[in-house]
Amino acid sequence: MRYCLAIDIGASSGRHIAAWEQNGEMVMQEVYRFPNLPKEENGHLIWDLQNLCSQVVAGLKACKEKGITPDSVGIDTWAVDYVLLDEKDAPILPMYCYRDSRGAEAAEKLHKVIPFEQLYARTGIQFQPFNTVYQMYWDKCEGRLEKAKDFLMLPEYLSFMLSGEKCHEYTNATSTGMINAGDKCWDLEIIAKAGLPAELFTQQPKTPPVVLGKLKEE
Numbered sequence: 001m002r003y004c005l006a007i008d009i010g011a012s013s014g015r016h017i018a019a020w021e022q023n024g025e026m027v028m029q030e031v032y033r034f035p036n037l038p039k040e041e042n043g044h045l046i047w048d049l050q051n052l053c054s055q056v057v058a059g060l061k062a063c064k065e066k067g068i069t070p071d072s073v074g075i076d077t078w079a080v081d082y083v084l085l086d087e088k089d090a091p092i093l094p095m096y097c098y099r100d101s102r103g104a105e106a107a108e109k110l111h112k113v114i115p116f117e118q119l120y121a122r123t124g125i126q127f128q129p130f131n132t133v134y135q136m137y138w139d140k141c142e143g144r145l146e147k148a149k150d151f152l153m154l155p156e157y158l159s160f161m162l163s164g165e166k167c168h169e170y171t172n173a174t175s176t177g178m179i180n181a182g183d184k185c186w187d188l189e190i191i192a193k194a195g196l197p198a199e200l201f202t203q204q205p206k207t208p209p210v211v212l213g214k215l216k217e218e
Contacts, residue, residue: 005063005070007056007158009036009077011099014052016059018068031066032059038097045097049083052154053161073162073215075155079175080132083157084139085150089166091157092148098130106138107131114193122190124181125174132176137194151200165212168205179205 006017016032034055038045056075063070084092096102107129116127125131132153139145152160153172160166173179173186178201180187186201 003063003068003070005031005060005068005073007059007073007075009052009075009155009158011038011078012036014055014059016063018063018066018070029068031068032062034058038099041094044094044102045100046094047081047097047154049091049093049095049157053158056158056162075158075162077154077158079153079172080128080130080135082132082135082151082153082176084144084148085152086147087149089150089160092144095154096135098135102138103131103134104129106141107134109141110134110137110194114190119177119190122180122182122187123174123177125177133178133190133194136196140195145197145200148197148200159212162215163212164216166203167210167212168203169210170205170207173205 001020003018003020006019008015008017012035014034014036015030017028018031019026019028021027036052036055038047060073078098080098081095083095086092107127110133119133120126136145136151139148150166152166153169153176155172156167156169170179170184178187178190179185185204188198188201191198191201
């Protein structure tokens with residue numbers, strides 16, 4: 001039996017769903033479920049990244065206990081939130097939650113540099129105060145990008161944690177407000193006007209399906 005595992009994490013819970021073909025039909029089974037809620041720290045809403053990583057691994061162990069060894073694992077989460085990485089690829093914490101007010105604060109400032117009409121014309125993304133471009137602009141204003149050498153959207157980071165391979169995924173990248181709708185690449189003009197480090201955007205997003213590699217031994 002060949003199994004595929006979907007790890008689907010939402011803003012209130014996560015679940016591991018195994019799927020396989022049986023008698024010409026796809027069968028699905030929930031193997032593991034866990035709560036996921038933001039917590040308040042220093043007046044901001046943040047995600048417990050370490051717990052998310054631990055829960056992903058715990059779900060893999062639950063698969064093993066049920067006799068399910070997946071041939072492939074795919075991870076999906078909500079959009080817009082991301083993990084900043086330092087020169088050693090360690091996460092720069094905290095990882096903020098899109099529900100935090102910082103995005104709205106930054107949006108007002110950024111629109112003075114890049115009017116929303118220009119952002120919309122280039123990206124086609126409607127205004128939401130939690131769009132990644134606003135969150136990351138807040139990071140820049142607060143000096144959080146000074147040690148950042150890379151970033152990954154949350155599902156990309158979790159995949160990196162499992163495989164050791166970094167890759168931006170196109171459909172999630174479009175939620176950032178920094179993908180040009182025409183050429184489908186990072187919009188370097190928006191990134192430059194916002195004063196974001198260009199080195200964070202050297203790897204262009206890839207359209208799925210993309211095979212990252214094997215699970216790390218650990």
